[in-house]
Amino acid sequence: MRIGVITFPGSLDDRDALRAVRMAGAEPVALWHGDHDLQGVDALVLPGGFSYGDYLRCGAIASLSPIMTEVVDAAGKGMPVLGICNGFQMLAEAHLVAGGLIRNDHGNFIRRDQHLIVENADTPWTNGFEQGQEIVIPLKNGEGGFIASAEELKRLEGEGLVVFRYTGVNPNGSLDDIAGVRNERGNVVGLMPHPEHAVEAGFGPDTAVAMRSGVDGLTFFTSVIRSALVEA
């Protein structure tokens, strides 16, 4: 399986995402925002960072990049797409998922090992988790407050489109503690925390077992490989 990671001007977690793909057992493919070419990949990751300096709104200018034409098209045809942090903001700006991200309610940038509940294990990026499983992966952002209108929130909750919820602490004022959502079809998932930083023991978040031992992020990438095998 070939999984593409798109580099935008200001992306900074693209290399980690490529590495996570490789460690999960798929072939990583580096893609460029200025191309109109997905190089035949089977799935896509929009990585974290500060594309275009977060000018205008986080992810807004990146969502207008040339390659986003192909991303929107592929997402519409069912290709698995994962947006992480700035990538989630791009998905929201491109209206591939509902809601928006605003500055953290406390006004500060935050970096912490974040506990999450997997609210929906029925997506290509989460099928390796149990429904309701608690996981821990790093969170690091300044504008991670998830918001949507009351009506839209009701729809997200009612239709099971919430994929991840913060637990223990709501780190940024996100409504309903929402950390990640999916589209109606389920192939597009966006979340603020960073699975690609929790794929190798010794370099992941702290867990109850040992310091830096957390590898829950790897399951995102093994999940999408598994879903491709099931489909094939």
Added chain:
Amino acid sequence: MREWSGDHPLSTIVVEVMPKAELLDPQGKAVAGALARIGKGEFSGVRVGKRFELTVDGPIDDEIKAAVAEIASEILSNSVIEDVVGIHYPGEDA
């Protein structure tokens, strides 16, 4: 592309965008907190928005106005979190 003929002055169009009223505005909250700390507590609230100045070469016609309306709502603002609160053309009272 519209060629600048030199017959008309540059025209500047102003687009104003604010975070939706019902949303928390952490920037405004931070400014309000600072005002209170320096003894300007008479201002009970501050909200921070954005002002865009779009320049066109020459006069503004209906085509330009339609384009401004489109980019104001589609690009300069995100309707999930913001509202376009004003579009001002030259010669109008702002």
